[in-house]
Amino acid sequence: MEALIPTPADCEVRSVIKIFNAQSIVPIEIHRQLCRVYGPNVMSKQMVCRWCRQFSAGRQSVHDEKRNGQPSIITDDLVELVREHIMENHRVTIAELSSHVPQISCSLLHEIVMEHLLFRKLCARWVPKQLTPEHKTNAGIVFLHDNARPHTAQRTASLLQEFSWEVFNHPPYSPDLAPSDFHLFLHLKKFLSGERQHFENDREAEMVVTQWFQSQAADFYDTGIQKLVPRYDKCLNFGWDYVEK
Structure with a gap:
């Protein structure tokens, strides 16, 4: 065209x-x-x-925002270009990015990745520190579960592949890394034991638990997901050993 x-x-x-x-x-x-x-x-x-x-959202200016000090060559379009390359390959390195964006130095590329896009390296993959609305709507699903036999069975793997879900690499001896285990279910158990509740049937228990899930604010679930990053780092430092806190 x-x-x-x-x-x-x-x-x-x-x-x-x-x-x-x-x-x-x-x-x-x-x-x-x-x-x-x-x-x-x-x-x-x-x-x-x-x-x-x-x-x-109310922005009026069509120009790049002014920054203190010397003029920066990092523009919004350049940041978006780097983001697109990372989204195409989450394992791309700064050196490889430099071959796609040769007009700027590796140090500026690192600044874009870490400070503008808020990505960090996790298990050799670039992952966002905080999900944006665009991530939530456009990015594929990354599924995290442990290494229990039902989870690693061929039938399960085939189903996840059919869904086109990316399975997050899980250490073989650390079953306590899933946010549902160390965060969600932990608070749920405290709620159920603290209330000393007794249920007449499974339906009543399901209703109470569902209501508890729905009553939690969005940042409650976000907190659990964000805790995964430091826990995973600690697990790597411990040689895939258990992580209690």
Whole structure:
């Protein structure tokens, strides 16, 4: 597709996105219109969605935010380019990223990955420190369970593959790394024992437990997931040994 307007300024493209977004045009259609006018490499779909979210949230400026000190060559589009390469291959190294983004140094690449994208290396994979709405809607499911025989059975593995779920690598001798075990069920057991509850039947027990799950705030579940990172690091340092705290 030949561009009608080649090499546009970033602020020009963002201004077009801002206008279309104000007209409630969906991001995928905005991206199609941008590619028709500026060419297929003008901006990725993910970046268009990101700018639409920012404008919908009240952002007015179409320029990069000013930073203290010397002008930075790290732009939003450059950050998005690095993010796309990481999402394509979670095991990519900084050196490999440098071959895809040769215009900046490895130190700046590391800054983008760690400080702008908030990724860190976990078991040789880049994983986000905190999930964004975009991660939650676009990223695939990463499934974590222990090494019990029913979990490692061929039938289970085939089913997970059918679901297209990525199975998180689990140490062979540390069954206490799943957030459900060290966080969710721990608090649930305290709730059930503290209330000294007795149930007439399984249906009543199921109803009480379901209500307890639904009563927990979103940050309760987020806390359990975030604790996985330091626990996994500690497990690695202990040579795959048990992690109690």
